[in-house]
Amino acid sequence: MSRNRLNEKTFQTLKQKMAEGLLPQWVVTDPEIYELELEEIFGHTWQFLAHESELKEPGSYVTRWMVNDPVLLVKTNSGELKAFLNSCTHRGSHLCTADAGNRKTFTCAYHGWSYNLEGDLIGIVAGDKVYGQEMKKDEWSLRRIPKIGIYQGMIFGNLDPKAMPLEEYLGDMKWYFDMLLGRSDGGMEVRGVPQRWVAHANWKMTSENFAADPYHVQTTHRSTVELGISPKDPLYAGYGHQVVLGHGHGINVITSATGRSAYRFQGLPESMWPMFERNLCPEQVDILSRTTVFVGGVFPNLSFVSPIHGTEGHLHNYLNFRVWRPLGPEKVEVWCWFMIDKAAPEEYKEEAYKGYIGSFGPSGTLEQDDTEIWARIVQASRGIMARDKELSYNNLCNYLMGFDRVEPDNTFPGPGIAYPTCYLDALSRSMHEYWLELLTRDLSGAE
């Protein structure tokens, strides 16, 4: 057996290195780790599927993916949301191949079996003539995604029937979701459909880059500093708090050197401020009013950013959610949703959308350079030296920023462990610790 295969010792070394703030580089794109991640992480954690505003009428549906599991998410006649494996129960053919639409029934193109919005098998071509007692129709309904959960309009699915409830999984992230998604009457709405493209990247690094790493902003996005769009102070993305939450989740609350944003309530129209004060608790109002950028994530592969941006000289706020769908150890399909307060003035929504197109998504002047960096990580992580599990080349990634030095700030008004800077690896370390916990859950004593 190759000395490079995974074994218990490998995981012990990993754990020991991670306790020292170091992550061996071989884990980034290791194919065996990847297979294990699909089973142990994506098979058990809550994954984002859609926002409620994408499914307006009974019969509305969207098709999504939980890594390699095709998902059909429908709104039934009673207005309930149901999620099924998007695969015919007869021969397993991919049932609905459109991205979205509205239907009363779904019919398989292979032999014509059809299902209603409840997933019941309601039609079998020539059923009476070709099947006898062997066919019990009610045993061949579409397979339900074992668990579905909704929080503040965000619809998640889980492939593990024994998974903890969504609300328990989100934990303290709910408080921050309430602030971002529940600040306005009517919540948020998705504009159009999610943008989709493929990046050369590993899902762990994109998740970490977005959720946990304001430190990269000053260098990766330096072009915007050169243009005069971003501040010159190299610490600008570090002011504020990095908040570590349970289950690998977290958020960066980026303010400014003074602790207050130059744009109160992220520059949202003043007419909306009383609404925020009505919908939120005083601590949430305080944080929302003085923050410039929120950026964070829900483990494993949902990230979000709520910045202020614009391409025409004036700045607007929006909320961008994204899913990093793994397509392999070195590839992710990025799904990117533009969301905006339903209650915002139409003119503001339009400007915010333009601000989004100019900054994030595949054409965004910020995100373009992120994609380049992600590719540079995977292309340098597949060699013998980078992947040496014996660590004889000291092939370790450095997660030492603030390690053992930066103490939590107990005066921060929100839940979670809040550190008084966003230039910190605390959240990245917490994500990787939860990652390892899930990977090794079933491995105790295994060789």
Added chain:
Amino acid sequence: MNRELHCHITQFLTRETYLLDHRKYEEWLDMLADDIVYRMPMRVTKEAKDGPNLVEEMTFFEETKKSLTTRVNRLRTSSAWVDNPAPRQRHFITNILVEQGSQPNEWQVRSCFLFMRSRGSDIDVEQLFGERLDVIRNANEEWKIASRTIYPDQAVLGVMNLSMFL
């Protein structure tokens, strides 16, 4: 449509391609009208009964001359990493169809595009293809692109970013 006009517009688009492939972006900006509307709507996969499979509501580009100029200026910084080191790029424009536009001095021009890009030492080639719908205007003896709508054929773009212009 007379042959001379078609030839003129084809030449104009070929010159544009040359400028883009050689990153002569400032000269490219000069080919755009000051009031240009430059958009790239999205393609989705829809059932036949649901009509056109284009989404106009969400786009990949929603640009004005000012925002396009900002994008060009960004590419001129020393830290636009996608273009530093720069990938090699080619735009292939074909199937040019010219029709009279809504104004006497404007022509509606449809074309197909194939964009190919080679990054670093990657063997895999990035590509993007689809259709463009332009309005090309002749004002004061000068040709300008008055509007451009780019319709990609891929619902999931096979390029890692859209740092290029199409």
